[in-house]
Amino acid sequence: MKCPARAALIGSLLLSGCNLAPVYKPPHFLLPDSYQGTPPFEVAHPDQELAPRGDWWTMFNDPVLTQLEVRAVKENPTLQAAAEQYMQARDLAAEAQSALYPQVSASAAISDNRQSQQRLFRGSTTTPNVEASNEILGTASWEPDFWGEIRNRAHQQKRLAQAGAADLETARLSLQAELATDYFAIRGLDSETVALRESIEAYKQAVLVTRLRYHGGIGSGLDLARASSQLGNAEAQLSDTALQRDLLQHALAVLVGALPSTFILAPRDAGAPAAPSIPLGLPAELLQRRPDIASAERKMAAANAAIGVSRAAFYPNVTFFGDAGYQGRSWHFLNLPETLWSVGSQATLPLFEGGLRRAELQRSWSAYAQTRDNYRATVLAAFQEVEDGLSSMQRLKSEVEQQDEASRQASEALAISTKLYEDGLDTYLSVSVAQVTQLAARTAEIQVQTRQSQAAVTLIRAIGGGWTEQKLPTEKQVIPLAPLGP
Numbered sequence: 001m002k003c004p005a006r007a008a009l010i011g012s013l014l015l016s017g018c019n020l021a022p023v024y025k026p027p028h029f030l031l032p033d034s035y036q037g038t039p040p041f042e043v044a045h046p047d048q049e050l051a052p053r054g055d056w057w058t059m060f061n062d063p064v065l066t067q068l069e070v071r072a073v074k075e076n077p078t079l080q081a082a083a084e085q086y087m088q089a090r091d092l093a094a095e096a097q098s099a100l101y102p103q104v105s106a107s108a109a110i111s112d113n114r115q116s117q118q119r120l121f122r123g124s125t126t127t128p129n130v131e132a133s134n135e136i137l138g139t140a141s142w143e144p145d146f147w148g149e150i151r152n153r154a155h156q157q158k159r160l161a162q163a164g165a166a167d168l169e170t171a172r173l174s175l176q177a178e179l180a181t182d183y184f185a186i187r188g189l190d191s192e193t194v195a196l197r198e199s200i201e202a203y204k205q206a207v208l209v210t211r212l213r214y215h216g217g218i219g220s221g222l223d224l225a226r227a228s229s230q231l232g233n234a235e236a237q238l239s240d241t242a243l244q245r246d247l248l249q250h251a252l253a254v255l256v257g258a259l260p261s262t263f264i265l266a267p268r269d270a271g272a273p274a275a276p277s278i279p280l281g282l283p284a285e286l287l288q289r290r291p292d293i294a295s296a297e298r299k300m301a302a303a304n305a306a307i308g309v310s311r312a313a314f315y316p317n318v319t320f321f322g323d324a325g326y327q328g329r330s331w332h333f334l335n336l337p338e339t340l341w342s343v344g345s346q347a348t349l350p351l352f353e354g355g356l357r358r359a360e361l362q363r364s365w366s367a368y369a370q371t372r373d374n375y376r377a378t379v380l381a382a383f384q385e386v387e388d389g390l391s392s393m394q395r396l397k398s399e400v401e402q403q404d405e406a407s408r409q410a411s412e413a414l415a416i417s418t419k420l421y422e423d424g425l426d427t428y429l430s431v432s433v434a435q436v437t438q439l440a441a442r443t444a445e446i447q448v449q450t451r452q453s454q455a456a457v458t459l460i461r462a463i464g465g466g467w468t469e470q471k472l473p474t475e476k477q478v479i480p481l482a483p484l485g486p
Helices: 003-016 056-060 063-075 077-098 149-215 221-255 283-289 291-312 356-422 428-462
Strands: 103-114 130-142 317-328 339-348
Touching (some): 056 063, 056 428, 063 149, 077 149, 149 291, 149 428, 221 428, 283 291
Antiparallel strands (some): 130 317
């Protein structure tokens, strides 16, 4: 090989390694050593993930909830649409990477052609009017990536595909958390229904007693009216509770991909399960456990690669191309005079575009700054959600204990008031007030227990639901197909 040719080859290899994108460095945060929450939370070891991994709803030990969660992941149309969106992002990454390889194509054409005998400038009457034309042509072109434009464009799309994978996990976690929240709300309404029915039965007995006392001349019509009103209010509250349950059941049906008219969740008296003990992990690990944080970081990395694409636009684009084939009246492939070929190259350099390239570069830098700010906002929102979840769990734990005591005292007060009224030592007003207080306290107790279970779901969602950054596909793994076949 001659020296000039060798120097040109070495120069091309060096240029092909040029990358004009800035060195990517994700931002770092000064994070606290621990969360503000207190037990029943556990600080996990650095190598410990949320247990059980992924299937976090099994921590509640509810087989019906587990069945619904599995069904929702398989059949929810919104989640399936998100999966298709991720697949499209992978295909866009493959399209961008394909520009790194030579583009080769082949074509063939067959035609029979007849000319008019009266055409202008006909040279000879012996020239045939009908003639065949057969052509086989192969074409190849290649654009060397001297300035890294193609590679950075491929990196940009691959990183956006990685962000799409994280967005899909975010959508899956949101679906699972929403389903669990609605499910626990339904179970809470089931417990409220039981409490209301028990109260209605007691109120019916109270109406019967006040009616007997009224007809016996030892009770007033006011007592009967109060007892009847109390019964009517409880029955109306039961109807409203049934309505709320119907609406939540319809919402649950849509989440699992079923028609609301065909989906039925059987009532259960047990109510929402107790909140489990949740391993939190260290605050620094939250950055690797939240898929939305991973998505924001990958979008920032993609914007960084886009700067390299904008910078490369200031430099010339070089393309090598060539074609070869055969053209003639017959299919004599070995007939040398009927072969054709063409080789060449093309270079394009922008000289004056009215500031177009500079504007595109400035926009790329601004887009990168925007993704960096979005990343920071996502991290701050994530820590807020964790701290909110911790505060909710801590306060609700105390509230459950306090409300349980209030409900017990209200039941005791109702029993005493009822006994005094039956013995003629007190009016029915005291019984009516005690009934209202007892039902309100029991309802509040059930609602607080439901909120506690829902708060546990919110906290699990806030710490990532068992997802880790290691589950995010690499840039190589997001490509759905190989350049030369499956």
